[in-house]
Amino acid sequence: MSNAWNQTRRMKRFTVGLMTTPEYYGWQSKRVNDNIPEPSEESVQSMEECLKGKNKADEDLDSLKTDYKKLRLSMRTARLGKTSEQWLQEIHEEKSKTDRWERKFQEAQT
Template sequence: MSNAWNQTHRMKRLAVGPMTTPEYNEWWKLEVEKLRKRKNKAKEDLDSLKTDYKKLRLSMRITGLGKTSEQWHEEIREEKNKADRWERKF
């Protein structure tokens, strides 16, 4: 019984060793490099998008497009009041 266990154990140990070829190692290095380049490109694209978003938010704030609905309602009320005053005046 213990002899059978030793044989199985030895076979497992043989199968665990490195099973790659030099060609596979070279291919894997190339794949890793491709992935690294894609990751860097994605990071650059994300940074560019963040910059564009900040510029857009700034321009929206400057032009007033970034107001909340409550701010718009308040501005409309003010404009209506101004129009009413002008109508009463003339």
């Protein structure tokens, strides 16, 4: 294990030693990174435009929240926001009411 550690350490020292030559420093100072495109003036967005966009997004989000709250309220008032268990309970109650009325109707006919 220590032998592998020493080999790795020696290699790192060797590599770093080669990279710190005066030729390397000269090359590094002249190097231009072509991989990163410089922004053109057309694609640069001003701070005001960024803020306008953010404000618009915030307004849209607030509008969506308001619409969602209105929808939830209308669902509650229309009794649509129930769980399946609540719907089953209501169906059961309505069936028993229907059965009672049918019995009363049959009694009235006889």
